[in-house]
Amino acid sequence: MKRHSYTALVILAAILLSACANTPPFPEENLAAVDQTLTPDQAVEQDISDARVLWGGVIIDAENKPDQTVFTVLNYPLDKSQRPNLQKAPLSRFKVDYPGYLETMLYAPGRRITVIGSLQGVEEGKVGDAIYRFAVVQAEKVYLWPQGDSDSRVRFGVGVGIGIHR
Numbered sequence: 001m002k003r004h005s006y007t008a009l010v011i012l013a014a015i016l017l018s019a020c021a022n023t024p025p026f027p028e029e030n031l032a033a034v035d036q037t038l039t040p041d042q043a044v045e046q047d048i049s050d051a052r053v054l055w056g057g058v059i060i061d062a063e064n065k066p067d068q069t070v071f072t073v074l075n076y077p078l079d080k081s082q083r084p085n086l087q088k089a090p091l092s093r094f095k096v097d098y099p100g101y102l103e104t105m106l107y108a109p110g111r112r113i114t115v116i117g118s119l120q121g122v123e124e125g126k127v128g129d130a131i132y133r134f135a136v137v138q139a140e141k142v143y144l145w146p147q148g149d150s151d152s153r154v155r156f157g158v159g160v161g162i163g164i165h166r
Helices: 004-019 040-045
Strands: 049-065 068-076 094-101 112-127 130-144
Touching: 040 049, 040 094, 040 112, 040 130, 049 094, 068 112, 094 112
Parallel strands: 094 130
Antiparallel strands: 049 068, 049 112, 068 094, 112 130
């Protein structure tokens, strides 16, 4: 009887730990031709197009057009799970052209996304009254991170001890 209880406990622990695993939204085979070192600022400075990128950040603006959805994104570095790391400083801004309709009430300002796609060049626009040059990504796929998914680290601890708080 004890052996069955121990086995059930081990299986339950394995299931719970696997549920906490951070699985990237874009598998390794999708990243074959992706330039993971290129930033939006570098793409603008060097006026690069046709490079494949994996970028992410927080949606600043989302707009539906007749045949596409356009996002303006505040870019953050990605963690190992391809999630925008909001613990780091934002890098710049970029635009995403998604071919087709995405519901802008879901893909709303403040939500985190990760995008894989091809650079289409640079587009001039404004941030407030200032002229700004945006790198533009033609999205192949857009991953919308769940709301409330605010930290990329799994917090888990086991221990026995005495704590003294002052």
